[in-house]
Amino acid sequence: MKHKVIKKQQNSKKCLVCGLKNDLGLKTSFYELENGELVAIFTPIEEHQSYPERMHGGIAGAILDETIGRAIMIKDKNIWGVTVELNVKYKKPVPLHEELRVVGRITRDSSRLFEGTGEILLSNGEVAVTAIGKYMKMPIEKIANFDEADQEWQTVWSDQDPSEIEL
Numbered sequence: 001m002k003h004k005v006i007k008k009q010q011n012s013k014k015c016l017v018c019g020l021k022n023d024l025g026l027k028t029s030f031y032e033l034e035n036g037e038l039v040a041i042f043t044p045i046e047e048h049q050s051y052p053e054r055m056h057g058g059i060a061g062a063i064l065d066e067t068i069g070r071a072i073m074i075k076d077k078n079i080w081g082v083t084v085e086l087n088v089k090y091k092k093p094v095p096l097h098e099e100l101r102v103v104g105r106i107t108r109d110s111s112r113l114f115e116g117t118g119e120i121l122l123s124n125g126e127v128a129v130t131a132i133g134k135y136m137k138m139p140i141e142k143i144a145n146f147d148e149a150d151q152e153w154q155t156v157w158s159d160q161d162p163s164e165i166e167l
């Protein structure tokens with residue numbers, strides 16, 4: 001089923017998952033969908049491997065962690081969190097060099113904590129990795145010295161940005 005993209009989220013400079021100036025990073029794009037889910041799109045490269053041609057399980061955890069952690073921003077772009085728990089299940093190997101979609105959504109939201117689930121989808125739509133994450137809400141000033149301009153926290157548009165995403 002196709003879902004309309006309603007917003008593209010910000011990237012940053014050096015984050016492993018979303019930093020556009022991190023040469024070894026995933027350079028992920030994040031899209032908010034009209035159904036309330038967040039989709040991450042990235043293509044793993046050789047530097048993200050574990051065994052040859054297989055994406056590292058830690059990279060799978062990283063992309064799921066950030067996709068779920070950012071899904072809360074659909075509701076309010078000013079809610080920031082730090083991961084306190086992440087449970088990852090590896091069901092199928094994830095190949096390198098293929099564009100992957102990762103879907104995340106919030107399943108519980110309270111004043112101090114939020115929880116969500118996510119999946120890495122293979123190009124044929126099969127679910128390869130799943131995760132459940134729990135995050136503690138914190139003001140960004142308490143997490144880090146995060147100057148948005150310095151960290152290049154901004155929406156960067158591309159010709160490749162989809163207007164709809166098939167899930």
Ligand SMILES: CCCCCCCC(=O)SCCNC(=O)CCNC(=O)[C@H](O)C(C)(C)COP(=O)(O)OP(=O)(O)OC[C@H]1O[C@@H](n2cnc3c(N)ncnc32)[C@H](O)[C@@H]1OP(=O)(O)O
Pocket residue numbers: 065066067069070080081082083084085113134136
């Ligand atoms: C763009 C945004 C994308 C975000 C996605 C990526 C996010 C990340 O990768 S963040 C990096 C990884 N995570 C971290 O670095 C977090 C490290 N942990 C910490 O800094 C601390 O443990 C921190 C701040 C979460 C809690 O510290 P602190 O407040 O001292 O802990 P503590 O006093 O034990 O707990 C405070 C409260 O939280 C509760 N709590 C703590 N952990 C949990 C948990 N896992 N589940 C439920 N409740 C918890 C405690 O029960 C306690 O409640 P109460 O006050 O009622 O007794």
